[in-house]
Amino acid sequence: MTKVAKNRKVERKKLSYNKLKGLGEEIIEDVAKKDIPTLKVPSRGTSNIVYDDVKRYFVLGDRYGKRSLGNVKQIKKIGQMVHLANFCKNLVEIEKTATIREMYYVSEGWDIGFDNQQESNNVGEDIEVTLGMSREDLGLMPEEDGASVYGSIVFQEGDIEIDALKSGKSGYTISPTIDEVEFLDHNVERVIAVETMGMFHRMVQENAYKKFNTLIVGLKGQAARATRRFLKRVNEELNLPVYVCNDGDPWGFHIAMVIISGSAKLAHVNHDLATPNAKFLGVTASDIVNYELPTDPLKEVDILRLKELASDPRYQDPAWQSEIKKMIKIGKKAEQQSFSKYGLEYVVDTYFPEKLEMLD
Amino acid sequence: MSQQASELFDNFQELTPSEFFRKNKQMLGFTGKIRSLTIVFHELITNSFDAAEEAGILPEIEIALKRVDKDHYVLRHSDNGPGIPESYIMKVYCTMFAGSKFRNIQSRGQQGLGCSGCVLLSQMTTGEPARVKSAWEEDGEFKGTDLEFKMDVKKNKGMLLKRRKYEPQNTGVCIELDFKDVSYSLAEQGAFEYIRRTMIGNPHAKITFRDPTGHKYIFNRAADVVPILPKEVLPHPRDITADDLIFMAKHTNKRRFRSLLTSSLSRMSNKRLNEIEEISGIDLNKRPKNMKWEEVESIADAFSKMEFMAPPTSGLIPIGDKQIEDGMKEILEPEFISTTTRKPVTYRGGIAFIIEASIAYGGKAGRLVNDQKKSEVMRFANRVPLTFDQGSCAITEALKSIDWKRYGLKDLDNVPLTIFVNMISTQVPYLSTGKQSIAPEPEIIHEVRQATMKVARKLQKHLKAKKTAKEEALRSKIFEKYVPVIIREAAILAETEVPEFQDVLAKVTRRSLADLLGEKTQNKENIVDSENSEEELKEELDNNVKDINEDNIKDNIDDDAEDEVNIEDNIEDNSENIDDSVEKGTKRKDTQQTFEDLG
Numbered sequence: 001m002t003k004v005a006k007n008r009k010v011e012r013k014k015l016s017y018n019k020l021k022g023l024g025e026e027i028i029e030d031v032a033k034k035d036i037p038t039l040k041v042p043s044r045g046t047s048n049i050v051y052d053d054v055k056r057y058f059v060l061g062d063r064y065g066k067r068s069l070g071n072v073k074q075i076k077k078i079g080q081m082v083h084l085a086n087f088c089k090n091l092v093e094i095e096k097t098a099t100i101r102e103m104y105y106v107s108e109g110w111d112i113g114f115d116n117q118q119e120s121n122n123v124g125e126d127i128e129v130t131l132g133m134s135r136e137d138l139g140l141m142p143e144e145d146g147a148s149v150y151g152s153i154v155f156q157e158g159d160i161e162i163d164a165l166k167s168g169k170s171g172y173t174i175s176p177t178i179d180e181v182e183f184l185d186h187n188v189e190r191v192i193a194v195e196t197m198g199m200f201h202r203m204v205q206e207n208a209y210k211k212f213n214t215l216i217v218g219l220k221g222q223a224a225r226a227t228r229r230f231l232k233r234v235n236e237e238l239n240l241p242v243y244v245c246n247d248g249d250p251w252g253f254h255i256a257m258v259i260i261s262g263s264a265k266l267a268h269v270n271h272d273l274a275t276p277n278a279k280f281l282g283v284t285a286s287d288i289v290n291y292e293l294p295t296d297p298l299k300e301v302d303i304l305r306l307k308e309l310a311s312d313p314r315y316q317d318p319a320w321q322s323e324i325k326k327m328i329k330i331g332k333k334a335e336q337q338s339f340s341k342y343g344l345e346y347v348v349d350t351y352f353p354e355k356l357e358m359l360d
Numbered sequence: 361m362s363q364q365a366s367e368l369f370d371n372f373q374e375l376t377p378s379e380f381f382r383k384n385k386q387m388l389g390f391t392g393k394i395r396s397l398t399i400v401f402h403e404l405i406t407n408s409f410d411a412a413e414e415a416g417i418l419p420e421i422e423i424a425l426k427r428v429d430k431d432h433y434v435l436r437h438s439d440n441g442p443g444i445p446e447s448y449i450m451k452v453y454c455t456m457f458a459g460s461k462f463r464n465i466q467s468r469g470q471q472g473l474g475c476s477g478c479v480l481l482s483q484m485t486t487g488e489p490a491r492v493k494s495a496w497e498e499d500g501e502f503k504g505t506d507l508e509f510k511m512d513v514k515k516n517k518g519m520l521l522k523r524r525k526y527e528p529q530n531t532g533v534c535i536e537l538d539f540k541d542v543s544y545s546l547a548e549q550g551a552f553e554y555i556r557r558t559m560i561g562n563p564h565a566k567i568t569f570r571d572p573t574g575h576k577y578i579f580n581r582a583a584d585v586v587p588i589l590p591k592e593v594l595p596h597p598r599d600i601t602a603d604d605l606i607f608m609a610k611h612t613n614k615r616r617f618r619s620l621l622t623s624s625l626s627r628m629s630n631k632r633l634n635e636i637e638e639i640s641g642i643d644l645n646k647r648p649k650n651m652k653w654e655e656v657e658s659i660a661d662a663f664s665k666m667e668f669m670a671p672p673t674s675g676l677i678p679i680g681d682k683q684i685e686d687g688m689k690e691i692l693e694p695e696f697i698s699t700t701t702r703k704p705v706t707y708r709g710g711i712a713f714i715i716e717a718s719i720a721y722g723g724k725a726g727r728l729v730n731d732q733k734k735s736e737v738m739r740f741a742n743r744v745p746l747t748f749d750q751g752s753c754a755i756t757e758a759l760k761s762i763d764w765k766r767y768g769l770k771d772l773d774n775v776p777l778t779i780f781v782n783m784i785s786t787q788v789p790y791l792s793t794g795k796q797s798i799a800p801e802p803e804i805i806h807e808v809r810q811a812t813m814k815v816a817r818k819l820q821k822h823l824k825a826k827k828t829a830k831e832e833a834l835r836s837k838i839f840e841k842y843v844p845v846i847i848r849e850a851a852i853l854a855e856t857e858v859p860e861f862q863d864v865l866a867k868v869t870r871r872s873l874a875d876l877l878g879e880k881t882q883n884k885e886n887i888v889d890s891e892n893s894e895e896e897l898k899e900e901l902d903n904n905v906k907d908i909n910e911d912n913i914k915d916n917i918d919d920d921a922e923d924e925v926n927i928e929d930n931i932e933d934n935s936e937n938i939d940d941s942v943e944k945g946t947k948r949k950d951t952q953q954t955f956e957d958l959g
Contacts, residue, residue, distance in 0.1 A: 020853065021853060021854060021855060023850075023853060024849075024850040024851065024852070024853025024854030024855075024856075025853075025854040025856070027846070027847070027850035027853075027854070028847070028850050028851055028854045028856055028859055030864075031847055031850075031859045031860075031861050031864050032859045034863040034864060034867075035864070036864055036867055036868055037850075037864070069843065069846065069864070069868055070867065070868040072835045072838055072839070075838065075839065075842045075843070075846070075868075076838075076842065078842075078846055079842050079845055079846045079849070082846055082849040082850050082853055083849055085849075085853050086849055086852055086853050089853060111845040111849075112842060112845055112846070
């Protein structure tokens with residue numbers, strides 16, 4: 001298993017390296033042929049982001065823009081792209097990573113630098129879509145850490161082995177460089193991701209990891225790229241079912257949906273980030289009714305958002321449609337922690353078992 | 361106690377013109393210290409020009425202005441004209457309404473007031489006599505006289521004080537006058553500016569001017585031809601009133617009214633005469649002296665109802681495009697100039713006129729105000745600069761009505777621009793005796809507009825071409841800077857040698873390969889050149905055409921600009937804009953990014 005993982009890592013690295021090199025070769029070949037070099041950069045505009053019904057996540061369409069060396073407005077971007085590609089190729093080669101902020105500062109020394117971080121972020125994404133690689137593959141990582149993981153799983157990060165059961169009550173923090181991490185061993189049947197760290201700690205205290213033989217993942221709101229990558233990897237590499245449990249409101253719904261079907265903005269890397277097999281456990285509108293949970297009335301912005309979700313291609317599943325309609329109908333929302341109404345243990349002792357059984 | 365009518369008339373008296381203007385000197389334009397001096401310059405220069413041209417001499421004037429005390433100056437003005445015979449000298453300088461120009465002819469002066477007005481002002485403010493030296497040719501020999509005289513205002517005549525004969529080498533007149541209550545100024549309305557403008561309207565003249573500080577300015581000729589003398593033309597019937605007809609009838613020796621009309625008016629054919637008889641029902645074979653007011657009134661009335669050919673324009677001599685441009689170039693050294701002369705047309709139905717307009721841009725064009733170049737308008741009537749009362753003038757009104765933005769001048773006031781407009785006519789419709797502004801007749805405004813818009817279009821083309829050239833240069837610079845870097849980086853990326861890329865560079869800069877390579881071998885001169893021109897352009901960018909150039913050039917360099925895009929670019933640009941908005945919508949940290957997909 002370790003060997004497979006290592007091979008996978010080496011393969012990915014090789015692929016990134018060659019793709020970056022290929023970008024340079026493309027330009028040099030054109031020059032050698034005395035043609036004006038052009039790069040095809042897939043368009044990231046909303047009109048080119050399409051929902052793939054089969055893959056069940058957003059992908060980029062086949063439209064692209066051309067960056068020509070002969071266009072006075074595009075030449076600077078080409079310059080920034082080749083500089084950035086060289087920087088990334090070097091990172092991949094020496095097996096280091098840099099944050100996009102660091103990359104921005106490094107660019108100060110380039111002949112064609114960036115005017116602001118926004119510009120460097122955009123060019124970074126241009127390279128991602130052009131090569132079809134995620135920024136993590138290119139040695140660039142996001143600033144923020146991922147979620148917390150608690151449960152019976154052992155990671156290898158560099159030379160260190162980490163047991164997520166023995167990393168303190170807050171668990172193991174998913175690193176932005178999650179692709180560098182190998183899964184050495186585990187003894188779980190499933191993964192339950194929860195929106196808040198409050199719920200995470202409740203589950204740790206109530207020994208939920210033992211009761212359900214599960215990994216507990218504390219998302220801390222919208223899931224970071226590293227968290228999504230982690231969930232996809234445990235789902236696909238370890239074949240573990242993934243459940244997401246969030247607050248019972250449109251925002252909680254959507255945190256789950258971004259994990260399941262990816263975001264439109266990252267359509268070009270959703271193949272590495274989306275976990276279409278993940279399941280939404282709750283809190284659903286039906287839960288609010290069935291469990292008679294304490295609620296807050298829906299605000300106007302909540303209703304607006306629910307209506308948006310109803311027309312979003314990712315929510316076309318009838319189950320989602322009926323939950324959204326139901327929530328609008330009852331006009332109420334509820335937090336995960338509202339199960340405490342029935343005692344602190346209730347959510348782990350009663351709610352989760354019932355829901356898991358229902359979904360399986 | 362009431363007075364008897366005879367007593368009331370005890371004080372009845374007659375006022376000579378000189379007396380009248382002594383009390384109303386503002387009517388001669390003498391108001392304010394600066395303006396008074398400018399008007400003096402104007403009158404003397406105008407007279408010298410008219411005299412010289414009539415004699416077929418290229419005018420050459422020397423003016424020296426000395427400051428004796430605060431507000432007290434001595435002006436010495438001499439010309440190379442034909443001179444004035446002794447017996448006419450005091451008539452010219454001391455008798456109001458005496459002159460040779462009361463004709464229907466295109467000329468600078470018209471009223472015979474100018475020179476005597478100057479003498480009057482001098483005498484009123486200082487009490488000093490006028491000194492005039494005149495040299496003229498008589499029976500093949502030069503004669504010269506040196507007079508000192510005062511003006512007898514009561515009699516509207518000169519009063520000789522001293523007289524001396526001398527033997528001159530050339531013809532010409534030299535007059536010396538003292539003035540108080542005047543002041544020399546470099547302002548737009550000042551005497552110096554008056555000379556400068558005079559030179560533009562009269563490029564065939566030469567003026568040497570020594571200012572009160574002793575500095576000598578020499579304005580050289582830009583043209584060597586004496587302007588063709590305008591011919592007197594008969595008045596057009598449309599320009600004739602009943603009163604004119606009665607006056608003509610009284611002073612004619614013609615025996616029939618019919619022949620009076622044909623000999624004193626233009627466009628008066630037999631056919632027209634018959635038409636007049638038909639419309640007015642008056643027998644034109646009557647003796648002129650027997651014409652009654654009612655009769656001439658109905659004839660004048662007939663004139664206004666009839667169709668006449670436009671008045672003859674042979675009497676109108678425009679300055680001409682080349683001469684104007686020569687004059688403008690000499691004084692303004694502009695980067696661009698365009699001039700046009702309109703065809704003769706008429707106003708008020710019967711008075712022919714021609715509008716000439718020229719526009720000069722860059723160089724010394726425009727006026728420098730506090731280190732800032734401002735645009736200026738130079739108004740002329742029969743080559744004479746109009747410096748005052750610009751607000752009510754037809755030229756000002758016409759220029760104001762033009763939408764300058766359409767000609768690439770968004771901020772007309774702050775552009776190094778000189779607009780020249782000259783009206784040529786046998787009768788310029790001045791708004792007042794000061795003769796400083798032209799009545800806003802609709803036909804005149806229309807002509808000024810048409811002429812100016814034509815030259816403005818040419819200027820717009822020039823500015824556009826200049827902008828394009830600058831953009832092309834900037835564009836080329838960008839490529840020359842970026843292409844080598846990109847190819848070097850691409851080679852590093854591809855782990856290969858940097859290939860030969862001059863061909864690609866030539867393609868993208870749209871310049872020939874030879875041009876690119878050639879520049880490398882002899883780059884020194886070229887670099888100096890391009891630096892200069894770039895500096896110039898930059899300066900212009902900063903000062904003048906900010907709005908025109910800067911924005912657009914910036915757009916062109918700017919990556920996100922949206923000019924000049926092909927379809928693929930469009931897709932690209934769109935996607936980028938959308939991306940931008942997505943980014944904006946998701947600026948919050950990932951942990952709070954619940955809105956991420958709002959897109």
